[in-house]
Amino acid sequence: MKYQGPRGTRDFYPAQMAWRNTLTSAWRKVAIRNGFEEIDGPTFELLDLYKVKSGEGIVSELFHFEDRGGRELALRPEFTPTLARMVAAEANSLPRPIKWFCIPNCCRAERPQRGRLREFLQWNADVIGSDQPVADAECIFLLVDLLAELGLRPEHVHVKISHRQTVRHILAKLGVPEDKMLAAFDLLDRRDKLQPAEFTAGAAQLGLDTFAVERFEQMCRRKYPADDLAHLCRSIGLDGHLKDLEILNEQLRAFGITPWCEYDLGIVRGLAYYTGVVFEVHEVSGAERAMAGGGRYDQLIELFGGPSLPAVGFGMGDVVLTNVLYDKGLIPENVLPSPDVFVVPASEQAVPRITPLVAELRRQGIHARFSYKTTLNVGKLLKEASTVQAAYALILDDRSAGGIVSLKNLRSGEQRDLPLSEVPAAVMRNK
RNA sequence: GUGAGCGUAGCUCAGUUGGUUAGAGCACGAGGUUGUGGUCCUCGGGGUCGGGGGUUCGAAUCCCCUCGCUCACCCCA
Structure with a gap:
């Protein structure tokens, strides 16, 4: 060195x-x-x-x-x-x-x-x-x-x-x-x-x-x-x-x-x-x-x-x-700031929507991240979301054109579809 | 500043009385199972063995010096 x-x-x-x-x-x-x-x-x-x-x-x-x-x-x-x-x-x-x-x-x-x-x-x-x-x-x-x-x-x-x-x-x-x-x-x-x-x-x-x-x-x-x-x-x-x-x-x-x-x-x-x-x-x-x-x-x-x-x-x-x-075992395991939501594209069509959406979420005070990877493999992207301990994954597929997205709670595994406009409130509620 | 112990990959270590191009796990990166996470598989980057000198045909391995780390002394406001 x-x-x-x-x-x-x-x-x-x-x-x-x-x-x-x-x-x-x-x-x-x-x-x-x-x-x-x-x-x-x-x-x-x-x-x-x-x-x-x-x-x-x-x-x-x-x-x-x-x-x-x-x-x-x-x-x-x-x-x-x-x-x-x-x-x-x-x-x-x-x-x-x-x-x-x-x-x-x-x-x-x-x-x-x-x-x-x-x-x-x-x-x-x-x-x-x-x-x-x-x-x-x-x-x-x-x-x-x-x-x-x-x-x-x-x-x-x-x-x-x-x-x-x-x-x-x-x-x-x-x-x-x-x-x-x-x-x-x-x-x-x-x-x-x-x-x-x-x-x-x-x-x-x-x-x-x-x-x-x-x-x-x-x-x-x-x-x-x-x-x-x-x-x-x-x-x-x-x-x-x-x-x-x-x-x-x-x-x-x-x-x-x-x-x-x-x-x-x-x-x-x-x-x-x-x-x-x-x-x-x-x-x-x-x-x-x-x-x-x-x-x-x-x-x-x-x-x-x-x-x-x-x-x-x-x-x-x-x-x-x-x-x-x-x-005494009193140092918390991980105190790194973790994202509220990790935005994942699940179709080619969704890719261009990612950055504008992330930008909007951030403007609303939400810690939002996305992957620099080019893959559309949802499994890989969810793995990245889980590695950085995101609270939610937001999955965008072809239906996102119509404003419908999937929000997955990465702790409980529960996932539901909802209109994009309701995402910020849903994420903040659990913050 | 003084003394003792220890330095092999980012981390934890292996490396057989000195013997070829120095290894593993984890971590990191790229891909695979054509759309759901802590799994699995393949591949990859990364080490002048802390650095320098010496002994030897040959040194991570033996010797000397040096630097660094750890612990203790001094000091502790």
């Missing part, structure tokens, strides 16, 4: 494109019914924009280049900086809260592996301008709404929820000094990749004694079902510092999604800009990487030069999500 697509990219042939459209339609539909408005921004930005929250180290993970004027640009690896820039620019004139979503393609210069490509789609939704837990809850509800829309159930996936301040408080109580807090978060985040001994050693370096290490360990491993905060409180010996979680919990209950949620204090999420609630969607067996992740980031808009605006949001990529749906 002479030319190959670049590493980590995908070609979308009709079947893959049809699935991609199905998925993005679901994202869009669910976001809209949850009251979010769609936005988009440029595919590339000034490189500096991406350094704001992620630092210089991010550059090696980016596709970046220079324009002819020497400006340093980069393909977007995520949408949040663009979002922050857009909000900052118009902050004073936007009604609050701002509830926006988008479906950008994003590019990252990393080595592809399961669940990660160099170009992917990411559904983002954010609520900006509210510090109320109802905003956090609504983001989580939006996620659950989408998961359910795609056929997933609580036995397939969980929303794991944690809270930065709660975890911080617990760590402090266990004896982690303030200056080692970030290191503690890091250890928490990496716990599944470490050997038990390494974990213990890391915890000891944070200044924790054997007892505290054990509690630390226990805290990360334990999962607590949503709606049972009391249990969580008891088991970590904490009271009075769960206010946020308590209110969130009430909201989750009111939204009716507690069966999908669990508290997992081991969820930290990479970078330090999250300030409150954090959450991830995981396939229950834990075999896949996170299907979505997000949380509250109350200082981020300000960091990008905007006013001080509290915000909460998440991102969900198409790659892991599709993997999980595939494994």
